[in-house]
Amino acid sequence: MLNMNKIDAVDFWDKCFARTPADNAYLGIAKFSSTIARLREYKAAKVLDVGCGYGNWAIALAKAGFDMTAVDISPEALRIVDARAKQEGVNVTTIIRPAQNIRLPKASYDAVICNSVLDHMCSTDTKRTVRNIKNMLKPSGIAYISFDGFEQADPSSYAVLEDGTRLYRKGRYSGMLWRYFTNNEIIDLCRDTKIVDFFVKSNGKRSVWFVKK
Numbered sequence: 001m002l003n004m005n006k007i008d009a010v011d012f013w014d015k016c017f018a019r020t021p022a023d024n025a026y027l028g029i030a031k032f033s034s035t036i037a038r039l040r041e042y043k044a045a046k047v048l049d050v051g052c053g054y055g056n057w058a059i060a061l062a063k064a065g066f067d068m069t070a071v072d073i074s075p076e077a078l079r080i081v082d083a084r085a086k087q088e089g090v091n092v093t094t095i096i097r098p099a100q101n102i103r104l105p106k107a108s109y110d111a112v113i114c115n116s117v118l119d120h121m122c123s124t125d126t127k128r129t130v131r132n133i134k135n136m137l138k139p140s141g142i143a144y145i146s147f148d149g150f151e152q153a154d155p156s157s158y159a160v161l162e163d164g165t166r167l168y169r170k171g172r173y174s175g176m177l178w179r180y181f182t183n184n185e186i187i188d189l190c191r192d193t194k195i196v197d198f199f200v201k202s203n204g205k206r207s208v209w210f211v212k213k
Helices: 009-019 029-041 058-062 075-088 121-136 183-189
Strands: 046-050 067-072 094-097 109-114 139-147 158-160 166-168 193-199 206-212
Touching: 009 139, 029 058, 029 109, 029 139, 029 206, 046 121, 058 067, 058 075, 058 094, 058 109, 067 075, 067 139, 075 094, 109 121, 121 139, 121 183, 139 183, 183 206
Parallel strands: 046 067, 046 109, 067 094, 109 139
Antiparallel strands: 139 206, 158 166, 193 206
């Protein structure tokens, strides 16, 4: 087993974002029409994107009129977000911070988005991140979180950390953390909230909308 404290997630994600160009096709509002409709249904105005990556969600939602803040562990990712937001003529406030260590005012956001982030960290950090999301939501605020389906991989390509999280050691994913969460584990992460929707896509990816009680 490897020590989780010695994993450099920043280095992996900086390299990942630097080597793969952002796809501007994802900035169109039409691709996020259902998300926009859900946010407007819950009268969201101020939205936080946790683990924003290239900023696809943050920029598209800013174009739709939401007040967006985007957080990511990677300085390279946020450099890209800042440049893309300027090019698109929208304002997105960016903050460099690991999702599990976000320190923003309590109950300060109407909605939080956390897409394909929570399974790229150790389980204890996932739990801390979800607690942060709940803490930053206003009462009756809504959150969207998503998780990958189970991924087959050559066992020789990764090491296993103390909590069962994979640390990939070979190929393009070398340095990436990934952990599979079962449906029951996801539901448990959402305890003390009202789950509005739980989707299972054909590729196995799960997504949840929940409301803070």
